Amino acid sequence: MGGLWYEEFEPGRIFDHAIRRTVTESDNILFSCLTHNTQPLHIDFDFAEKNSEFGKPLVNSLFTLGLMIGISVNDTTIGTTIANLGMSDVKFPKPVFHGDTIRVETEVKSRRESKSRPDAGIVELEHRAYNQHGDLVGVCTRQAFMRKQPATTAKG
Template sequence: MNAPVRGKYWEDFEVGEVIHTPKRTVTSTDIVNFACLTGDFNEVHTNWEYCKETQFGEPIAHGPLVYSIVGGLQYAAGINDGTLIALLEINGWRMLKPVFHGDTIHAELTVTAKNETSKPDKGVVEMKREFKNQKGETVQQMEVKMLYKRRQA
């Protein structure tokens, strides 16, 4: 028996709709674990003494770490659970502000377009993603295209 699908199908998205994900606090452990996982031990992420001399004053989270956390938050919001097929494209990915340990982030996802595909069981949803910190500042933004399941006819 299959688990019930709680995700949104292509038909469920509305252009102009804004979806808010849950929030999550980024920890020093997250930053260190991401460095270990990827092998990216750049000092701006891992060396407190080095960072004291930078504009940040302390280590910052890797840009792809923030992206990855928000991917988990998008799943936690329920929209991808059992309905997302694939991430197709990322455009205009911009890192606007650093994310520090202790920052609490979430995403605001605005549906900008929906397109049918040649396959009746799939459709493309385009979104503007804005990742925000606890102050409401946008720390990253991008536009994405994602492939979602369509409802059975």
């Protein structure tokens, strides 16, 4: 199992995720259409060129959010998470465009044991996404419901 157990999430720990991803036009168009987001700023090049201060389509911010969290999974929660409990303080300080390469870092902000489940705890993670120029393009705080490490029996 690649993910960390609840006990392994030390507050203050920062993960610099090795996986990076270049966002393509297809990613943006497909994601926007699959989620029924018909905002022309995402899917209409002519509209974006004539009616946007950027002059080109913006990548759908919910794709950026999903990518930011998704990139973190292999290093943090794969196979050890029970569920996401929520995301808060989501911000997109700079836009993402087709061709931008995204890298992500995750900081463990806090953790606490579950009051209802002795085998689990809640970990608060802050994910930060940067483009290839080092500009912060996304940040969010995620509350993950994590499994505790199973007790091992000593063989004797």
